[in-house]
Amino acid sequence: MNKTTSKFKSTCSYCGVGCGIEVQKSLKGEIKVTGDENYPVNKGMLCSKGMNLNYVVSDTKDRLLYPQMRWSKNHPLKRVDWDTAFTRATAVFRSIIQKFGPDSVGMYVSGQCLTEEYYIANKLTKGFFGTNNIDTNSRLCMSSAVVGYKKTIGDDAVPICYDDIELADTFFITGANPAWCHPILFRRIEKHKEENPNVKIIVVDPRKTQTCSSADLHLQLKPGTDAQLHFAIGRHLIETGNIAVDFIEKHVSGYEAYKEEVFKHSLSEYAEICGLPEGDIKLAAQWISESKGFLTMWTMGLNQSAKGTDKNLSLLALNLITGQIGKPGAGPFSLTGQPNAMGGREVGGMANLLAAHRDLMNPDHRAEVADFWGVDAISPNPGYTATRMFEALERGDMKAIWIVCTNPMVSLPDSNLVEKALKKARFVIVQDISGRSDTLQFADLVLPAAGWLEKEGTMTNSERRISYLPKVVDAPGEALPDLEIFLRFARKMGYHGFNQKNAEEVFIEYTQMTKGTKIDIDGLDYQTIQKHRSIQWPYLKDKDKGTERLFTDFKFYTEDSKAHLHTSINTNDSDALTSEYPLVLTTGRIRDHWHTMTRTGKVNRLNTHIEKPYLEIHPADADARNISEGDIVQISNGRGNVRVEAQITDKIREGVVFLPMHWGKILEHSYARTNNLTSRILDPISGEPDFKYAAVQVEKY
Numbered sequence: 063m064n065k066t067t068s069k070f071k072s073t074c075s076y077c078g079v080g081c082g083i084e085v086q087k088s089l090k091g092e093i094k095v096t097g098d099e100n101y102p103v104n105k106g107m108l109c110s111k112g113m114n115l116n117y118v119v120s121d122t123k124d125r126l127l128y129p130q131m132r133w134s135k136n137h138p139l140k141r142v143d144w145d146t147a148f149t150r151a152t153a154v155f156r157s158i159i160q161k162f163g164p165d166s167v168g169m170y171v172s173g174q175c176l177t178e179e180y181y182i183a184n185k186l187t188k189g190f191f192g193t194n195n196i197d198t199n200s201r202l203c204m205s206s207a208v209v210g211y212k213k214t215i216g217d218d219a220v221p222i223c224y225d226d227i228e229l230a231d232t233f234f235i236t237g238a239n240p241a242w243c244h245p246i247l248f249r250r251i252e253k254h255k256e257e258n259p260n261v262k263i264i265v266v267d268p269r270k271t272q273t274c275s276s277a278d279l280h281l282q283l284k285p286g287t288d289a290q291l292h293f294a295i296g297r298h299l300i301e302t303g304n305i306a307v308d309f310i311e312k313h314v315s316g317y318e319a320y321k322e323e324v325f326k327h328s329l330s331e332y333a334e335i336c337g338l339p340e341g342d343i344k345l346a347a348q349w350i351s352e353s354k355g356f357l358t359m360w361t362m363g364l365n366q367s368a369k370g371t372d373k374n375l376s377l378l379a380l381n382l383i384t385g386q387i388g389k390p391g392a393g394p395f396s397l398t399g400q401p402n403a404m405g406g407r408e409v410g411g412m413a414n415l416l417a418a419h420r421d422l423m424n425p426d427h428r429a430e431v432a433d434f435w436g437v438d439a440i441s442p443n444p445g446y447t448a449t450r451m452f453e454a455l456e457r458g459d460m461k462a463i464w465i466v467c468t469n470p471m472v473s474l475p476d477s478n479l480v481e482k483a484l485k486k487a488r489f490v491i492v493q494d495i496s497g498r499s500d501t502l503q504f505a506d507l508v509l510p511a512a513g514w515l516e517k518e519g520t521m522t523n524s525e526r527r528i529s530y531l532p533k534v535v536d537a538p539g540e541a542l543p544d545l546e547i548f549l550r551f552a553r554k555m556g557y558h559g560f561n562q563k564n565a566e567e568v569f570i571e572y573t574q575m576t577k578g579t580k581i582d583i584d585g586l587d588y589q590t591i592q593k594h595r596s597i598q599w600p601y602l603k604d605k606d607k608g609t610e611r612l613f614t615d616f617k618f619y620t621e622d623s624k625a626h627l628h629t630s631i632n633t634n635d636s637d638a639l640t641s642e643y644p645l646v647l648t649t650g651r652i653r654d655h656w657h658t659m660t661r662t663g664k665v666n667r668l669n670t671h672i673e674k675p676y677l678e679i680h681p682a683d684a685d686a687r688n689i690s691e692g693d694i695v696q697i698s699n700g701r702g703n704v705r706v707e708a709q710i711t712d713k714i715r716e717g718v719v720f721l722p723m724h725w726g727k728i729l730e731h732s733y734a735r736t737n738n739l740t741s742r743i744l745d746p747i748s749g750e751p752d753f754k755y756a757a758v759q760v761e762k763y
């Protein structure tokens with residue numbers, strides 16, 4: 063190592079792949095990042111977002127540097143010191159809780175929070191405010207997958223490890239564009255296929271995305287018909303005798319009901335419903351049946367749906383009826399969107415969860431957690447989930463909200479309702495690193511937070527891999543780590559149990575809560591994680607090792623130890639298409655931007671790939687509306703409108719249009735906040751919004 067630089071090992075702070083990064087800091091404080099060649103996830107590779115993280119750390123010009131406060135809605139925000147900020151925050155929260163009860167306040171946090179921050183925010187809210195009104199933007203991405211896992215295998219436990227990629231021979235990638243959104247995992251799939259041309263890749267998506275460039279079969283289905291496609295494949299596998307009869311008999315329950323359900327339609331009826339050639343469905347089923355290692359991979363295309371739970375359950379069924387789970391190269395593999403959505407769920411970071419995958423609705427679990435935290439009880443009242451929290455603010459049922467590391471003004475569905483809710487709230491705290499967040503305009507109190515490399519803690523990636531992130535540089539101005547902000551606030555409120563001296567003490571406290579659970583990491587500390595570089599839960603303390611793959615004994619985490627097949631189709635439908643709004647709007651990410659661009663938007667290199675928002679529209683739909691390439695078009699429905707340039711392409715299915723989710727600001731000629739158009743229809747079980755299906759009209763502007 064050069065004496066003028068120091069080296070650190072960290073993890074990328076963008077997507078759930080969780081790539082290992084080597085950070086070099088020069089004596090002048092300049093930061094360089096490279097992929098960690100010895101890290102098992104990425105083996106030295108980084109995608110465009112990860113390799114440009116140094117610019118985000120070094121560029122502090124739009125960072126929030128000092129606490130700011132306003133005394134009333136009519137006054138401007140003014141700089142204050144931390145003591146004034148905490149005095150005001152505690153006084154307002156105390157007074158609102160006393161006057162209106164604990165359920166009148168809430169926290170909205172983020173899958174980008176570190177595990178320790180998530181844990182303490184939950185302890186503060188559920189244990190001491192006395193409300194379960196804490197939810198996370200992970201509700202918007204993975205909650206349907208969580209329900210699917212819990213109902214099927216008994217816990218939110220991703221069975222696979224990334225090394226299963228190189229051991230699989232058939233990939234069913236659905237509702238995901240990993241080539242752009244999980245690029246390093248996709249590079250591994252591409253390389254595996256290059257080296258093994260017999261490997262089959264099936265991609266399911268209404269759009270022909272970059273991921274299709276490697277596909278052997280693209281099933282360009284009608285939006286919203288995923289569960290029917292899974293049933294069709296299930297039916298064909300059963301009909302052709304290509305199911306794992308012995309495995310089902312020993313390890314799966316619910317098969318007869320499943321079979322009855324999938325046989326309710328013929329294959330040609332399913333083909334008609336999904337808008338796919340029957341032969342393509344048969345071909346997909348044939349490749350699955352011939353597979354020695356079958357991996358299903360999915361993300362928002364299935365999860366962000368009014369039928370997200372059904373789509374997950376029906377997909378998981380394909381792994382179960384073929385016995386493709388619990389063995390190398392096989393299993394269901396949910397691609398997590400955010401870097402620490404998994405860690406957040408582990409510590410109970412959702413309105414319906416408690417720490418260590420305990421369930422809020424279970425009285426024994428509530429008693430265990432209350433006992434551990436030394437409080438009388440955890441409230442049995444379900445907390446508001448993400449969208450419901452903002453509806454409660456708009457109705458006036460909630461009075462105050464503390465928003466941490468997320469920008470709901472752009473990222474939540476039905477943005478106009480969010481705007482009304484934040485205007486109506488009596489008190490809004492926005493805790494963030496960035497002055498670019500659109501939500502700041504509604505803040506009564508702004509708390510500047512430390513960002514990546516400016517604080518320490520842990521995260522868990524999509525394969526249950528816990529990694530340690532060190533502090534490398536000081537945060538700019540007076541910004542503080544989120545954890546320190548929570549701890550200081552809690553102490554000022556007079557709550558006990560918040561005297562931890564550092565992040566590791568919080569981490570160790572959490573590990574104690576996992577003892578004896580399925581996600582047991584008792585015995586882990588920062589030194590042990592660093593010794594291993596990273597470790598997959600559960601941690602086997604006596605062997606000092608993690609667990610790469612779950613369910614290798616086919617004993618699932620259900621009461622009868624069997625995996626459960628489910629058949630229900632819920633009736634909570636998406637927006638209805640009408641003659642006024644005849645097109646389906648679907649939304650998603652682009653390659654080089656992240657969420658609402660508060661970080662990636664300031665990196666010039668990342669702005670060059672796609673410079674501005676656009677609408678993908680099929681040539682037939684464009685012709686019918688006299689729209690030419692590059693025209694400004696207005697996309698509208700009863701909730702709002704968006705104006706962007708048209709991009710005419712036959713890569714999108716006729717009748718479907720696509721908008722990227724990232725932009726929020728008014729740009730030249732355009733008003734690009736996609737969520738003006740999306741609905742607050744939720745999956746009835748997971749509470750995940752229906753981002754992938756909104757009825758709209760498009761016209762030349």
Ligand code: SF4
Nearest residue numbers: 074076077081109112
């Ligand atoms: Fe970061 Fe994800 Fe890219 Fe890896 S794939 S470098 S974790 S954004």
